[in-house]
Amino acid sequence: MASQHYDLIIIGGGPAGQSAALIAGRTRMKTAFINAESPRNFVTTASHGFLTRDGAHPSELLAVAKEQLHKYPTVNYIAGKVSEVSRLAGGFSATTAQGATMTATRMLIATGHRDNLDQLDLPGIEDVYGKSVYPCPFCDGYEHSDEALAIFGHGAIEHFVPMMRIWSRDMIVFTNGNPLDAKVKAELQAKGVPVEEAGVASLRSKGGTLTHVVLDDGREIARQSGFVVEEFSSPATDFAVRLGVIANEENDWGMSELAGANGTTNIPGLYIVGDARMGFAGIAAAVSEGGFCVEMIAHEVAMERWAVLLEEPK
Numbered sequence: 001m002a003s004q005h006y007d008l009i010i011i012g013g014g015p016a017g018q019s020a021a022l023i024a025g026r027t028r029m030k031t032a033f034i035n036a037e038s039p040r041n042f043v044t045t046a047s048h049g050f051l052t053r054d055g056a057h058p059s060e061l062l063a064v065a066k067e068q069l070h071k072y073p074t075v076n077y078i079a080g081k082v083s084e085v086s087r088l089a090g091g092f093s094a095t096t097a098q099g100a101t102m103t104a105t106r107m108l109i110a111t112g113h114r115d116n117l118d119q120l121d122l123p124g125i126e127d128v129y130g131k132s133v134y135p136c137p138f139c140d141g142y143e144h145s146d147e148a149l150a151i152f153g154h155g156a157i158e159h160f161v162p163m164m165r166i167w168s169r170d171m172i173v174f175t176n177g178n179p180l181d182a183k184v185k186a187e188l189q190a191k192g193v194p195v196e197e198a199g200v201a202s203l204r205s206k207g208g209t210l211t212h213v214v215l216d217d218g219r220e221i222a223r224q225s226g227f228v229v230e231e232f233s234s235p236a237t238d239f240a241v242r243l244g245v246i247a248n249e250e251n252d253w254g255m256s257e258l259a260g261a262n263g264t265t266n267i268p269g270l271y272i273v274g275d276a277r278m279g280f281a282g283i284a285a286a287v288s289e290g291g292f293c294v295e296m297i298a299h300e301v302a303m304e305r306w307a308v309l310l311e312e313p314k
């Protein structure tokens, strides 16, 4: 198959990639936009906190974004999965699982993260994840205000529990067999938050709603919803590493960032935005990062063209 050359290849079309593609279209950049259309938040029943779309299912955001992208002729939307990426002299190439190869001067990775639920060792979590047990209180805390909450985890619990009181005072911390720091445990208990250090045998649920946390010692503790404190996701692709990106320092959430806030990496012409950059951006930040990064790229491209303007044929 003959390969096509573009100004920009965008890999991944969640909020970050869609926003990047929209600005690429609006800046008339010749763009290949490849999207496998399987973001991590599709398990959820609704996404929250994004202006004008509070409560919409993520698939609705994707559908509207795709529809609005249609009017920009310089963006070639390809529904498919990139399986190979490489660096070339003066650019990059991407090959899809279907065997189409394209090259570009610049590449933007927006492939997000994938959740590794097995890592949590909470049997039954797949039935409730995104429906009544979540990774992000800002995304779903409000909908579970004043419920009986299960907080799963043991690291950074001293920050998480005080914050969760925004939404409910009825919390039990389940460390799933991990001992909690004695001082942290004493403070939680003194402030009315019970701590269960026994292993979790299973999460019992009905129609996606958590009903009980069953412990290894046989006790069944009634809870209505839950939040997971531990980090259990990893980059959905290893493209950044394969292309030679060196991670920056860890951010406040303990996740190593692969690019600076504006998406730039140690490799000229290669950009990373959204969850792929820093683990958990949230929709608003992913949209902001994707759009801003391509505005910056458009500026760079314009300056390059400007610099050689006198040499171009009239």
Ligand SMILES: Cc1cc2nc3c(=O)[nH]c(=O)nc-3n(C[C@H](O)[C@H](O)[C@H](O)COP(=O)(O)OP(=O)(O)OC[C@H]3O[C@@H](n4cnc5c(N)ncnc54)[C@H](O)[C@@H]3O)c2cc1C
Pocket (backbone or CB within 6 Å): 011, 012, 013, 014, 015, 016, 017, 034, 035, 036, 037, 038, 039, 040, 041, 043, 044, 046, 047, 048, 049, 050, 080, 081, 082, 083, 110, 111, 112, 113, 115, 129, 130, 134, 135, 136, 139, 140, 236, 237, 273, 274, 275, 276, 280, 281, 282, 283, 284, 286
């Ligand atoms: C259960 C859950 C609930 C959430 N709820 C909310 C919420 O209510 N509000 C909120 O703001 N945030 C929420 N988030 C976080 C939010 O979903 C992410 O921060 C956001 O989607 C990140 O956007 P992104 O574009 O960086 O990545 P993603 O949305 O993950 O998109 C990545 C895209 O890249 C594609 N892709 C991956 N690999 C390839 C490949 N090889 N080739 C081509 N395409 C590829 C994927 O198919 C996907 O479409 C939630 C997350 C989860 C897990």
